[in-house]
Amino acid sequence: MLVTGASRGLGAEIARRLGADGWPVAVNYLPDPEGAERVVADILAAGGTAAAFRADVTDETAVANLIPAVRDVLGPVRVLIPNATGPQPVRAALDLTWQDHLDQLLFFVKSPTLLMRAAVPDMSRLGGGRIIHVGSDLPERAEPGMSAYSAAKSAQLSLTRTWARELGPLGITVNLVAPGWIPVERHAGIPADQIEGYRRDVPLGRMGTPAEVADVVAFLASDGSRFITGERIAVNGGHTLT
Numbered sequence: 001m002l003v004t005g006a007s008r009g010l011g012a013e014i015a016r017r018l019g020a021d022g023w024p025v026a027v028n029y030l031p032d033p034e035g036a037e038r039v040v041a042d043i044l045a046a047g048g049t050a051a052a053f054r055a056d057v058t059d060e061t062a063v064a065n066l067i068p069a070v071r072d073v074l075g076p077v078r079v080l081i082p083n084a085t086g087p088q089p090v091r092a093a094l095d096l097t098w099q100d101h102l103d104q105l106l107f108f109v110k111s112p113t114l115l116m117r118a119a120v121p122d123m124s125r126l127g128g129g130r131i132i133h134v135g136s137d138l139p140e141r142a143e144p145g146m147s148a149y150s151a152a153k154s155a156q157l158s159l160t161r162t163w164a165r166e167l168g169p170l171g172i173t174v175n176l177v178a179p180g181w182i183p184v185e186r187h188a189g190i191p192a193d194q195i196e197g198y199r200r201d202v203p204l205g206r207m208g209t210p211a212e213v214a215d216v217v218a219f220l221a222s223d224g225s226r227f228i229t230g231e232r233i234a235v236n237g238g239h240t241l242t
Helices: 010-022 034-043 062-074 098-125 147-168 192-200 210-221
Strands: 026-029 049-054 079-081 127-133 171-177 232-235
Touching: 010 034, 010 049, 010 127, 010 192, 010 210, 026 034, 026 062, 026 098, 034 049, 049 062, 062 098, 079 098, 079 210, 098 127, 098 147, 098 171, 127 147, 127 210, 127 232, 147 171, 210 232
Parallel strands: 026 049, 079 127, 127 171, 171 232
Antiparallel strands: none
16 A cells, blocks of 8 residues: 655655554655655554655656665555555636646646556555545635635546546556645644634534544555445545535
8 A cells, every 4th residue: 555645744644544544554755754654653653554655756767776676575456555645735816827737637637647657556455455536625615715725626526536437347447536725734723713713614613633534544545445436535624415
């Protein structure tokens, strides 16, 4: 199993949960080796199997080298979780540039595509596998200033649905988990009144936790999800109910 961007945030929690479920976990990172090693240490301490792998998953050569490296240490990648992300700046529509779009597509279209192409041959040879995208509910919320991010996340959902059709005959399911606003390290410093304003609009009356996202990913990685593909599952306490 490979979780990209797993040295902190949602990726770290997903990696820990899947390690607890008995999966050998490849913890991918780029700028944060200390964080990746902490996640690996947590998995090992809990009796699991894990190793850290540094790679820029937006780079074609790096991805082509990453999958064999994981295979050599932990075995073939049977479950692929493209989670890595970059900066998510707020840009008003009239300030938006093409580069703003490219910066988001790099993580949510290019990287998943490179990873899928590198991992699918092993999945196919072994009779199947799982691809689980980590998306967002922002496209539904139409948050001002986030159009580049939302457009790229919408594209990621389109990849999910189309790949589900194309890869299904190989025994590979493709699904997307769409978290709402789940506070993690990157949200440090967000004013409390902003968080409270969001919370008031959540039907369940509270903010979600990284563990609750990891629970859904773990289900989609399990045999219990074997007849589910092409789906988007929102994990947001009903925040986008209409």
